[in-house]
Amino acid sequence: MTEKRQKDAGLEAFFEAARADAPVPSTALMARVLADAEAAQPKPPAVGLIAMLIEAVGGWRGLGGLATAACAGLWIGFAGWADLDVIRSGLTGDEVGVVELMPGGEVIALLDGSEE
Amino acid sequence: MAFDLGQEAEEADLLARFGAGDEVAARLLATRLTPLALRVAVRMLGDRVEAEDVAQEAMLRLWRMAPDWQPGSAKVSTWLYRVTVNLCSDRLRRRRNVALDTVPEPEDGAAGVPEQMMDADRAAALEAALLRLPERQRQAVVLRHLEGLGNPEIAAIMDIGVEAVESLVARGKRGLVAALAGQREELGYEND
Structure with missing residues (x-):
C-alpha cells in the first residue's frame, strides 16, 4: 500500500x-x-432597402404622414397660390395672406434661369 | 483567463448567442474551448500539426451544431471533449492502416534521463509514455489526470460505465509507471 x-x-x-x-x-x-x-455563424435576418426607408421616416405612421404631405404639396403646386384661399377658407374660414419668406427669391430664380 | 466566465451555464448561453448571430460570443467560445480541444488532441496524437487540425475540426462541428443546441441536454465542454476524442480515434485508426515502419516511434522516456529532471522533461517523458498506452487507457488517463474531469463525465465522453473508466484509469497508470520506470527516484521506487 x-x-x-x-x-x-x-x-x-x-x-x-x-x-x-x-x-x-x-x-x-x-x-x-x-x-x-x-x-x-447564422446571420441575423437581413433588413431590406424598402424596410430601411420606411424605418427612416418613422415607420408606417410616418410614411402615411409623408404621403399626405406629398399629395398636398403636389396639389398646391398645380393649383398655385390663387386657389390656396379656397382650401384655407374651407378649412378654417379665415382669409389667407401671402408672406414673402425669401425676399429676392425671384432674382435667384432668374440667375438660375429656371424662370425662363 | 480574461474571458473565463466561470460557469457551464454561461457556455450554453454563449452558444445560444452565437446561434443568434452574436460575433462576440464566437470569440469568447473560441478563446475558452479551443485550448481544451487542442490539449486533448496533442496528448492523444502526439503530433502538434495533426492535433491543431483536430481542434479546428472539433470547433467547426461546435459552430455547426450551435443552432440546434438544446439547453440542458449536456455540458458544452463534455460535448466538445467527446467530439475531440472521437476525431482522434479516427486519426489513430487511419494511422494503423499505414505501414508501421512509416510511423515514427514515440520517444523513449526511459533513455538518458538525468537525475534531476526539470518539469519540462517530466512533461515530455509523460507525454511519450502516454503514447505507449492503449488508446482507451490513454483517453481515460488524459481526461482524468490532465483535464481533471470526474469519472461520471469521462464515462459520458467515452460512452462507457463509470467502473470501466476506473479500470481503464488504473490500468493506464500502471502502464505509465512501467513506461517511466527509468525515472525510479521520481516515481518513488528508490526503496525497491
Missing part, C-alpha cells in the same frame, strides 16, 4: 508537470477557428 502511494505520488509529479506544460493554441490556429466561426 505504501509502495502504491509512493508510485502515485511519483506519477502525480509527472501529471503536474504535464498540466503546467499544456499546449496552447497558436495565433494561426485561433485565426482559423474564428474564420470558421464567421463562415458558419
